[in-house]
Amino acid sequence: MADNSSVNRQICERFGNDKTRLLDILLNVQKETGCVAPGALDDIAQALALNRVEVESTATFYAFFSRAKQGRFVIRVCNDIIDQMHGMDRVAAALRTELGIEFGQTTADGRFTLVYTPCIGMSDQAPALLINDKVVAQVSTDRVEEILDILRATGDLEQITPTLGDGNNSHPLVRSMVVNNLRERGPVIFAPPNPTVALRRAVSEQPPEIIKTIKASRLRGRGGAGFPTGMKWEFTRAAPGNRKFVVCNADEGEPGTFKDRVILTEAAGLMFEGMTIAGYAIGASEGIVYLRGEYAYLLAFLRDILVQRRRAGLLGINIFNKQGFDFDIRIQLGAGAYVCGEETSLLSSCEGKAGEPKTRPPFPAQKGYLGMPTVINNVETYCAAARIIENGPAWFTSMGTPGSAGTKVFSVSGDCSRPGIYELPFGISVADLLARVGATDSIAVQVGGAAGRMIGPREFKRRFCYDDLATGGSVMVFGPQRDVLRIAHTLMDFFVDETCGYCTPCRVGTRLLRERLGRFLSGRADAADIDYLEQTSKTVKTASRCGLGQTAANPVLSTLQSFRNEYQRRVHGNGVFLSSFNPGKAVAVAEGIAGRPSVHFGSETGNKPGTKQGEVES
Amino acid sequence: MSTKVGFTIDGHAVQGEPGQSILDAATMANIYIPHLCAMRGLSPWGSCRVCTVLVNGRPQAACTMPIADAMVVENDTLELQDLRRSLVEMLFVEGNHYCMFCEKSGNCELQAVAYLLGILSPRHPYLFPKRTLDASHPDVMLDGDRCILCARCIRASEERDGKHVFHFIGRGAHKHIGVNAPDGLAGTNLHVTDQATGSCPVGCLAKKRVGFAVPIGLRLYDKQPIGTAVETGQGSTTTR
Numbered sequence: 086m087a088d089n090s091s092v093n094r095q096i097c098e099r100f101g102n103d104k105t106r107l108l109d110i111l112l113n114v115q116k117e118t119g120c121v122a123p124g125a126l127d128d129i130a131q132a133l134a135l136n137r138v139e140v141e142s143t144a145t146f147y148a149f150f151s152r153a154k155q156g157r158f159v160i161r162v163c164n165d166i167i168d169q170m171h172g173m174d175r176v177a178a179a180l181r182t183e184l185g186i187e188f189g190q191t192t193a194d195g196r197f198t199l200v201y202t203p204c205i206g207m208s209d210q211a212p213a214l215l216i217n218d219k220v221v222a223q224v225s226t227d228r229v230e231e232i233l234d235i236l237r238a239t240g241d242l243e244q245i246t247p248t249l250g251d252g253n254n255s256h257p258l259v260r261s262m263v264v265n266n267l268r269e270r271g272p273v274i275f276a277p278p279n280p281t282v283a284l285r286r287a288v289s290e291q292p293p294e295i296i297k298t299i300k301a302s303r304l305r306g307r308g309g310a311g312f313p314t315g316m317k318w319e320f321t322r323a324a325p326g327n328r329k330f331v332v333c334n335a336d337e338g339e340p341g342t343f344k345d346r347v348i349l350t351e352a353a354g355l356m357f358e359g360m361t362i363a364g365y366a367i368g369a370s371e372g373i374v375y376l377r378g379e380y381a382y383l384l385a386f387l388r389d390i391l392v393q394r395r396r397a398g399l400l401g402i403n404i405f406n407k408q409g410f411d412f413d414i415r416i417q418l419g420a421g422a423y424v425c426g427e428e429t430s431l432l433s434s435c436e437g438k439a440g441e442p443k444t445r446p447p448f449p450a451q452k453g454y455l456g457m458p459t460v461i462n463n464v465e466t467y468c469a470a471a472r473i474i475e476n477g478p479a480w481f482t483s484m485g486t487p488g489s490a491g492t493k494v495f496s497v498s499g500d501c502s503r504p505g506i507y508e509l510p511f512g513i514s515v516a517d518l519l520a521r522v523g524a525t526d527s528i529a530v531q532v533g534g535a536a537g538r539m540i541g542p543r544e545f546k547r548r549f550c551y552d553d554l555a556t557g558g559s560v561m562v563f564g565p566q567r568d569v570l571r572i573a574h575t576l577m578d579f580f581v582d583e584t585c586g587y588c589t590p591c592r593v594g595t596r597l598l599r600e601r602l603g604r605f606l607s608g609r610a611d612a613a614d615i616d617y618l619e620q621t622s623k624t625v626k627t628a629s630r631c632g633l634g635q636t637a638a639n640p641v642l643s644t645l646q647s648f649r650n651e652y653q654r655r656v657h658g659n660g661v662f663l664s665s666f667n668p669g670k671a672v673a674v675a676e677g678i679a680g681r682p683s684v685h686f687g688s689e690t691g692n693k694p695g696t697k698q699g700e701v702e703s
Numbered sequence: 704m705s706t707k708v709g710f711t712i713d714g715h716a717v718q719g720e721p722g723q724s725i726l727d728a729a730t731m732a733n734i735y736i737p738h739l740c741a742m743r744g745l746s747p748w749g750s751c752r753v754c755t756v757l758v759n760g761r762p763q764a765a766c767t768m769p770i771a772d773a774m775v776v777e778n779d780t781l782e783l784q785d786l787r788r789s790l791v792e793m794l795f796v797e798g799n800h801y802c803m804f805c806e807k808s809g810n811c812e813l814q815a816v817a818y819l820l821g822i823l824s825p826r827h828p829y830l831f832p833k834r835t836l837d838a839s840h841p842d843v844m845l846d847g848d849r850c851i852l853c854a855r856c857i858r859a860s861e862e863r864d865g866k867h868v869f870h871f872i873g874r875g876a877h878k879h880i881g882v883n884a885p886d887g888l889a890g891t892n893l894h895v896t897d898q899a900t901g902s903c904p905v906g907c908l909a910k911k912r913v914g915f916a917v918p919i920g921l922r923l924y925d926k927q928p929i930g931t932a933v934e935t936g937q938g939s940t941t942t943r
Contacts, residue, residue: 123885126885127885136867136870137883137884137885138867138869138882138883138884139867139870141870141881142870142871142872142881145872145873145877145881146873147874422874439871439874444749444767446768446769581875581876582875583875584874584875584876585874585878586852586873586874586875586876586877586878587750588749588750589750589751589752589753589790589793589794589797589851589852590752590790590793592797592852592875592876592878593793593794593796593797593827593830594793596830596876597793597796597827597828600828617826620789620826621789623786624786624789624793627755627762627786628752628755628762628786628790629752630749630750630752630764
C-alpha cells in the first residue's frame with residue numbers, strides 16, 4: 086500500500102494536481118497499480134484537494150476502473166448484438182475454459198482478468214475483444230488459445246498481432262490488426278487531403294465570415310441530433326466569456342458505429358483542422374478531443390499528429406502569423422461510459438467528474454466546459470467544416486438533399502457480405518445501401534444504433550437524411566435467421582448497463598422495459614403487456630432528462646411500431662388469467678417444505694424454465 | 704426593479720421574476736406542481752422528473768426550466784398526472800419502501816405524493832434491490848432501502864452546511880448515496896443538526912431515537928395532502 090501511495094501522488098503531480106484532470110489521473114492509477122483501491126481515493130483526494138467521496142464518485146462511474154486489483158492483461162469481450170451474432174459466445178466459452186475463471190474474475194496468478202464490454206467499435210470485424218488497449222478482431226476459438234499461449238510465454242502484448250491492418254493501422258504508433266474496411270470513399274471526408282488549405286483560407290477571412298460560410302453550407306451535426314453547425318458556432322461566438330472551448334466528440338459508443346474509428350485513423354488531420362477553424366471562428370484558444378477509452382490504441386498516433394501540427398505552426402501561438410490567433414488541442418481519454426457521448430455528459434467527464442448530463446438550459450454554447458462557452462461537435466462534423474471552408478458552401482450543398490446537405494459516413498455491420506465504411510450523399514435509400522453492402526434478404530435494419538430505430542422491409546424505401554431516417558452512422562443489418570425481439574432485448578441490455586442513473590425514468594424504466602420484453606421471449610406475455618410496454622416507453626421518452634434517456638425506449642417503441650406482429654404472435658393466455666403467473670412455480674417452495682407435490686398444482690411444477698416467481702431481471 | 708415575466712399555467716396568468724424556475728413561480732402563485740427532488744433553498748437538480756410539465760407542448764422539468772414571457776405551461780392534465788404516477792411508482796418499486804412500519808410514514812413526501820396522485824399499488828413489478836444500512840453514526844442513520852436518489856442531502860450538505868458529506872457512487876442501477884469516509888457516516892463530519900439531516904424527503908437519512916416522537920395519525924400529511932400549503936398560500940417547506 087505504501088509504495089502505491091507514492092505512485093498515486095506522483096501521478097497526481099504529473100497532472101499538476103489539477104482536479105479537472107481526475108479522469109486521466111484515475112486512468113493512470115488503474116494502469117500502473119491495476120486498480121483504483123480505496124487507499125488511492127484518499128491519496129488522490131488529498132493531492133487534488135477534493136473530498137474523498139467526489140473522487141469515489143468519478144472512480145465508480147466508469148467501467149474501466151476497478152476497485153479490486155485486475156490482472157496484468159484485462160480481456161474485454163465485446164458483447165454487442167453484432168458480436169453475439171458472429172460467435173461471441175464460443176469465444177467467451179473458450180476464454181472461460183482456457184483461463185479457468187468466470188467473467189468478472191481474475192486468474193489466481195494475477196495475469197488475466199475477464200470482463201464483458203459493450204460495443205468497442207469493431208462491428209465490421211466481429212467478434213472482437215480488447216486486451217488492455219490492444220484490439221483483437223475477428224477472433225476465433227483457436228485464436229483464443231494461441232493468444233493466451235503467447236501471453237503466458239512472453240508476457241508481451243505486441244507478440245499477439247499476427248498481421249497489421251491496412252492504412253495507418255500499420256503505422257508504427259498504432260501497430261494494430263484492425264482493418265479499415267473503407268468500402269466507398271466520398272468527396273467530403275475520405276477524399277484525398279489538401280492539408281492546410283482550409284485553415285489558410287480561414288485565417289485570411291474574418292471569423293464572422295467563416296460562420297457565414299458554414300451556415301450557408303447548411304452543415305448539420307453528424308452525431309445524429311443534426312443541430313445546424315453554423316448556428317452553434319454563432320451562438321458560442323456571441324456568448325460572453327473570455328475563455329472559450331472547442332470540443333470534439335470522439336466518443337462514438339452507439340452499438341454498430343465505427344465510422345469515427347476510421348476517420349481518426351485516416352483523416353485525423355482534417356478533423357484537427359476543422360477544430361482549429363472552429364477555434365478561429367468562435368474566438369477560442371483551447372480544444373479538447375474526447376476520445377473513447379476503447380480507442381486508446383490510437384492515442385499515441387493522434388498525439389503525434391498534434392506534435393507535427395505544432396511544429397508546422399498549425400497549432401500554437403499566432404497560427405499562420407495571424408496575430409492573436411492562438412489555438413492548441415489536447416486529447417482527453419474516456420474510461421468506458423456510453424453516456425459520455427451525450428454532449429453535456431462528455432463535458433462533465435472532461436472536468437474530471439462522473440459522466441452525468443448537465444441541466445439544460447444553459448446550453449454548452451452559453452455555459453459548457455468549466456462553465457465557459459463551448460462548441461461541441463462530432464468528429465465527422467469538424468472534418469466536413471474544414472472541407473466546406475476549402476471548397477465553398479455551394480460545392481457542399483450540391484450534394485445530398487435540401488434539408489441534409491453533403492455526405493454521410495455510414496458504418497454498416499451485421500448480415501451482409503461487405504460490412505464497413507461507406508461515405509455516401511445524404512438521401513440514399515435503405516434499399517440502395519443494402520444492395521451496396523451485399524445484404525440480400527434482410528428482415529430488419531437498425532438505423533442509428535441502440536438509440537435509433539429498427540425498420541422492416543416495407544420501410545426500406547425510406548431515405549437516410551435528417552427529415553426521414555436520421556443516423557449518426559450506425560446501420561446494423563439483420564437476416565431472416567434473426568429474431569427482432571431478441572435484438573431489441575439485447576439493445577435494452579445495453580441501456581440498462583449504460584444509463585447514468587441520474588433521472589428516474591431512464592434509470593428504472595430501462596430495467597422495467599427489458600423485463601417486460603423478456604416475458605415475450607419466454608412465453609409469459611399477456612395482451613396487456615403490449616399496452617404496458619407502450620405506456621412505459623412513453624414515460625421514459627417523455628420524462629427523461631437527456632438525449633440518452635429520451636431515446637432509451639426506442640428499441641421497444643420502434644419494434645412495436647414496425648414489428649407489432651412479432652409481439653402479438655407471442656401473446657399467450659385467454660385474457661382472463663395472467664400467463665406471467667405460474668401457480669406451479671408459486672407453490673414450489675411450499676412443496677419443498679411439505680415434502681410432497683401440491684394436490685392441485687403438482688403436475689405443473691417447473692413446467693416453464695426461467696419463470697422463477699418474483700424474478701424481475703431477465 | 705426588474706420587469707416581471709408573464710406566462711400561463713393551465714390557462715391561469717402567472718407573473719414571475721426573470722430567471723425563476725417554473726416551479727418557483729408556480730409556488731409563488733399558489734399553484735402546486737408535484738415534485739420530490741426539488742427543495743426550498745437548494746439549487747435545482749431535476750432528477751426525479753415528477754414535476755414534468757409541458758412547456759409550449761414540450762416536456763420539461765418545472766424545477767430546472769426557467770420561465771419566459773408568454774410561455775404556455777400545462778400542469779394539471781390527465782396525461783401528466785399519469786406520467787407522474789408512473790414515475791412515482793418507479794421510485795417505489797426501485798427501492799424497498801415499507802410504509803406500514805416506516806418511521807417517516809405521514810411525514811414522507813414520496814408517500815404523500817403517491818396518495819395525492821391516487822396510487823394504490825404500482826403497475827410495475829418490484830425490483831427488490833439489495834441495499835445497505837449505515838447505522839454507524841451515533842445520531843443519524845442512512846438506510847439505502849428507502850433512498851430515491853434525489854440528491855437533497857448531497858446539495859444540502861454542500862450548499863447549506865458548507866460540508867461535503869454525501870455524493871453519488873456508482874452508475875445506473877448501482878447508483879447510491881456514498882459518504883465522505885471509508886468507514887461509513889460515523890467517519891464523516893455530519894452533525895445531527897446539519898440541514899442535510901433534515902433534507903431527506905423519505906426515511907433514508909433519519910435522526911435516531913425521534914422517529915415516533917409524533918404519533919402516526921398526527922403527522923404533517925395525515926392532516927392535509929401535500930401541496931395544500933402551496934395552494935392555500937401558506938408557502939411550502941419543500942419548494943424554493
